[in-house]
Amino acid sequence: MANSDNTAAVLHAANDLRMESISVPEPKDTEVLISMGSVGICGSDIKYWALGKCGKFVVKEPMVLGHEASGVVVGVGSKVTHLKEGDRVAIEPGIPCRSCNLCKKGRYNLCPGVEFCATPPIDGNLCRLYKHPADFCFKLPDHVSLDEGAMLEPLSVAVYSCKRAEIDLGSTVLVCGAGPIGLLAMMVAKNAGATNIMITDIDEHRLNFAKKMGADHIFKIVDKDGDVVARKVSSILGEPDVTLDCSGVDSSFILGIQVTRPGGKVVRVGGGSPKVELPLTRLNTNEVDLLGIFRYANCYPIALDLIASGALNVKPLISHHFTLLETEKAFLTASDRNSQSIKVIIHCDR
Ligand SMILES: [Zn+2]
Ligand SMILES: [Zn+2]
Structure with missing residues (x-):
């Protein structure tokens, strides 16, 4: 060597x-x-x-x-x-x-x-x-770069999140957080057939980038009052089938529980506080499911296919x-x- x-x-x-x-x-x-x-x-x-x-x-x-x-x-x-x-x-x-x-x-x-x-x-x-x-x-196939190879890791998190949330043809999806994981989750959701996707963040630059990458709606979080945010999000997006919280911010996870449709799923993709007070009534009255994510399993081959086939850039x-x-x-x-x-x-x- x-x-x-x-x-x-x-x-x-x-x-x-x-x-x-x-x-x-x-x-x-x-x-x-x-x-x-x-x-x-x-x-x-x-x-x-x-x-x-x-x-x-x-x-x-x-x-x-x-x-x-x-x-x-x-x-x-x-x-x-x-x-x-x-x-x-x-x-x-x-x-x-x-x-x-x-x-x-x-x-x-x-x-x-x-x-x-x-x-x-x-x-x-x-x-x-x-x-x-x-x-x-x-x-990696010849046409997939080493940089793209490195991106398979965060992309696998996005793939796993969308699979766990059972995102499907025609799904409405709320993605909280427009960092790399949120952006990739948004792109994978779109690829899986979601037709109405909103992404939220506090950072304007990231939201504009998300728009360019295919988000149907972008939403800048400015209000401190979570109920106000929830009302505004619902009035634009309707009731999402799935919320993917990729922000690591507790208020976004709570937002997901508030706005997701009855029978829908809220996935905590990012971290957040170890203990949070949650509006759990919606779990009983609306069967909103809360799901956790720890990394991923069996997602690298899918992530690689998504990139190699040209489905995702x-x-x-x-x-x-x-x-x-x-x-x-x-x-x-x-x-x-x-x-x-x-x-x-x-x-x-x-
Ligand atoms: Zn990572
Ligand atoms: Zn083992």
Whole structure:
């Protein structure tokens, strides 16, 4: 192998990100060694970097960041049959145990033993060289770029959300939050046949971008009073069959419960407070279903097909590019509202 330098973006603690040389991993029989290409910065990466934690996961030891990734295979374990050196792959970052009941049922995202890139204490792949189980690497067709390969990760979250919400032909959908996940969820919902989609945000730039990407309605949230927002949303959109809360803001999840039609579904895609007071009467009187999302399962192949077939174009979401050594700058850009960034990509091969 030509390159033995393995520079990595290692997070030691909140606001302590260092570019360090780590050892070059040796792939096992069933793994591949990957020369890393594109890695997208996710909201969770920013939380680890800024706060040292994300939800219940806390950074206690130095950890390599990054999990929205693609690269080129440069080493192949002896039992790997579907990949060879030179193949460009997207890397599905969560490796489940494969033998528990949840894994066997196909709900491997819920496996208690899952090891997920850049979720403490598991290292991510913001580095030059990284190894991964070959069956969680998806070969990219020649016309799909490494940047698009990195986008399969957030796109899989969007695909999983829409599948769980059973979005269908003619669905009316409210998407809360016009960040990368909200935008992708909106695009996937449209692809799944939703004909009336509203997306909300507090950021005008993001809403205008959402409009360009196909939202039927955009709604800027300015009112503090949730009931007023709910009335205004309903008067424009009608009653959505599904609300996908991709905002991570409690008031948006509550909005979803207030406006979704009887028998509809509200999906909490983003996070939010661990405890919130909710208007639960609608669950009993209107059978509004509340659903949670934890990452995704079996969605990478679908996400790849959506991009490879041309059904979805995710390229416009990629707003900024940085080299690996510019990782800190990339994080500053991704976390700065004024940068108008949507998806920031770090190129580990530059
Ligand atoms: Zn992510
Ligand atoms: Zn398992």
